[in-house]
Amino acid sequence: MIRALFTALGPENSGPLRRLLALLAVSSVLQGVTYALLVPLMEAILGPGPGSAWPWFGVVAVSGLSAAAATWTAQTAAFRTGSDLARVLHHRLGDKIVQLPLGWFDRTRVGELSRMNSQSVPQVMNVPAHLLRPAVTAVLTPLTVVAVMPLFDVRIALTLVVSLPLLAVILRWSNRMVERADRDRHASIDEAAGRVVEFAQAQPVLRAFGRAGGDGALDRALAGQGAADRAMLWRAVPGLVAFGFAVRAVFAAVLIVGVHAALGGSLAAPALPALLILTARFAEPLSAAAGLGASMRISANSLASINRVLAVEPLPEPARPVVPASADVEFRAVTFGYGDGPVLREVSFTMPERTMTALVGPSGAGKTTVARLLARFWDVSGGQVRIGGVDVRDIATEDLMALVSFVFQDVYLFEGSLADNIRVGRPGASDEEVLRAASAAGLDEVVAALPRGIDTPVGEAGTLLSGGQRQRVSIARALLKDAPIVVLDEATAALDPENDAVVQAAVASLAGRRTLLVIAHRLRTVQAADQILVLNEGRITERGRHEELLDAGGTYSRFWQERSRTRGWHLTGAAGQGGG
The missing domain is CATH 3.40.50.300 (P-loop containing nucleotide triphosphate hydrolases)
Structure with missing residues (x-):
């Protein structure tokens, strides 16, 4: 997805996106570090000497404020980058259209270009503006939590590490289901858009033959689009439900391991709630990852259609053009x-x-x-x-x-x-x-x-x-x-x-x-x-x-x-x- 974004922007327009990704990475890691610092803070508060918690309060406050500042800066940059992305894509598509061979254009291209400019570009604009921050957070914050967890309890850390491949497999399956359904949906939208244009242009003929109220090809195209929308819902829901269940199962496994360790005396009682809070911070961004992944896949399909147009080779220009001397x-x-x-x-x-x-x-x-x-x-x-x-x-x-x-x-x-x-x-x-x-x-x-x-x-x-x-x-x-x-x-x-x-x-x-x-x-x-x-x-x-x-x-x-x-x-x- 990120690679496709850079392709669509082109090297000359990629700087803002690179800076945005760096800001998002910093803010996500700072969030993970802040969550990790809650463990010693909770241990101090619930331990025999609550007064020792004050230094940890200061450390958590500094880390939290740093994470908040980085997040605010990144989100502001995200809105600005999204707006710039839409402008760049519209300009690049416009520039590309005037370079394409005139023979490339046909009736289906009209619907495709119409959908691309009215729907695909806003969907892609939504990626840096609204989707990248939670997407980066869903990856880097849990990884940061997993990275620091061995400092507090190796058993819980291993439980989280073992769960990551399972979650990745389920998420990948869910996203692929959405991607295939959305690809079919895009094809039906292009067909319907082309038929709507055709229906409007053919009004004189349709009215002359008493067909102004309906057209078989248009009706079939609209019905096909409705069927594709319903199919997308049916394909997306199982993956979303499965991933949500898997995240909750991981949290339950951590809870079982932690309680067993606490009852066995190998884990201090004040540490258990702190580690569970840290595990919850691990699970929270992951819980949103399935729905977020579906949105990203839909945007990825829109981005792929834009990149396909941008990748169409124009007719080659001569290296040494010649101007004819006559008009025969x-x-x-x-x-x-x-x-x-x-x-x-x-x-x-x-x-x-x-x-x-x-x-x-x-x-x-x-x-x-x-x-x-x-x-x-x-x-x-x-x-x-x-x-x-x-x-x-x-x-x-x-x-x-x-x-x-x-x-x-x-x-x-x-x-x-x-x-x-x-x-x-x-x-x-x-x-x-x-x-x-x-x-x-x-x-x-x-x-x-x-x-x-x-x-x-x-x-x-x-x-x-x-x-x-x-x-x-x-x-x-x-x-x-x-x-x-x-x-x-x-x-x-x-x-x-x-x-x-x-x-x-x-x-x-x-x-x-x-x-x-x-x-x-x-x-x-x-x-x-x-x-x-x-x-x-x-x-x-x-x-x-x-x-x-x-x-x-x-x-x-x-x-x-x-x-x-x-x-x-x-x-x-x-x-x-x-x-x-």
């Missing part, structure tokens, strides 16, 4: 898969600078994977992705992100003004540049209709704008970023004709000025492309211009014919009749 793109025999088999197989093509390349094909063919490999969301399994003749693995991440701009089908807007969301494309852009990008993306009418113009807040996730308007904001971001390579991944797939026309005009304005990669199911979007690549089952099966591919009579030609037929469909007033 080449895929050279690229092979890639997500673990269940290759998604792309020996894919090769070139995108000359300032040309438009369209990528079409059936769903699942690997089109989006091609786009994301261009921006190095992942590293390829085989082959190379090159920009300006330079392998993207030899380009610094910051430089690569400056070269490529994305327009996705699903647009996320941050809570803030319309201008703030456009300025995401280039945070240092002036107001005039933001307005020009907004105008080029067809947002003039939108800005004019908003109560505060471009400074109007758009609401959380852009809820005050329509889907088409949010897509225009995404186009404006790309225009403002002014990257030499622009990728449009199904940017017009869900747009109405009006918004589609606006986005098409923005795309046309980029043609000839930027290297464009357009992924689209609407084939009229790609008619003007300099080259069209047909991707099917992870391979490029056709390439050429629109007219050439139509004449070839292959997959593209069939796609075009199917889209042409469906474009003429319409609903009529008579049931069961349609036109085409």
Whole structure:
């Protein structure tokens, strides 16, 4: 646990924790010494000359005050260290998240990161703030008592020494039971958190189909979390009870040994109550150890999940980064898969600078994977992705992100003004540049209709704008970023004709000025492309211009014919009749 804490903090942030552990060790040992000094004090008080107890009173008072001062100092440091720990972990997680490969993020990661920041970090913060002091006390104070006990009675000391391995075994068993149960519980919490996010995001679909009141996957995830909580209780209780019983059995054994020695005359009567008090001080911190150990194990699981994220290797940065001299793109025999088999197989093509390349094909063919490999969301399994003749693995991440701009089908807007969301494309852009990008993306009418113009807040996730308007904001971001390579991944797939026309005009304005990669199911979007690549089952099966591919009579030609037929469909007033 302590080693994992140091790992999570990192060497540069470990100093306060080291100092806290030293303070806790001193205060725990001083407590044990103070308890040990009670034995001669009690012997003097209960012996034939009570007056001889006064010096011992002074020694016990000095030791007790020293222990209290050390404990107060350690506890103050513990609260401060816990607060600092939470701050450091949030910063380290934030820094790590921006270093992780973009391909690392998926739906389950959203729930995991949400739980980690809202639950795991506070649980780990609780370790130095509240758990370390009793944990260190539960170890060092009893050991100190055992160390000094031979000075007073070897038989009782041996009884305590023999009991320690038994107590350690029971405590370890109890903690392992809690650890396994809590690990299962964490998995169920992550699943439930991910399902809650999914449930919230899918409200339009669920309501459209009368499912707003419940969702099977979410219900099952929540039921699984409840079952994991109950299982944890059932697994934890036997260990807690067994350890508490073992501690009391040790105290009973000491009592039997002490009484037998006192009755036999080998132990002075005044010494027996003093030794029993010392044994009670031995047992008291141990009694709390089982419950404390369970809390520590729960926190340890939270800490382990944090360390797993911190341990994820980012994509390696080049030792000597190269900046491409041009914006042409080449895929050279690229092979890639997500673990269940290759998604792309020996894919090769070139995108000359300032040309438009369209990528079409059936769903699942690997089109989006091609786009994301261009921006190095992942590293390829085989082959190379090159920009300006330079392998993207030899380009610094910051430089690569400056070269490529994305327009996705699903647009996320941050809570803030319309201008703030456009300025995401280039945070240092002036107001005039933001307005020009907004105008080029067809947002003039939108800005004019908003109560505060471009400074109007758009609401959380852009809820005050329509889907088409949010897509225009995404186009404006790309225009403002002014990257030499622009990728449009199904940017017009869900747009109405009006918004589609606006986005098409923005795309046309980029043609000839930027290297464009357009992924689209609407084939009229790609008619003007300099080259069209047909991707099917992870391979490029056709390439050429629109007219050439139509004449070839292959997959593209069939796609075009199917889209042409469906474009003429319409609903009529008579049931069961349609036109085409």
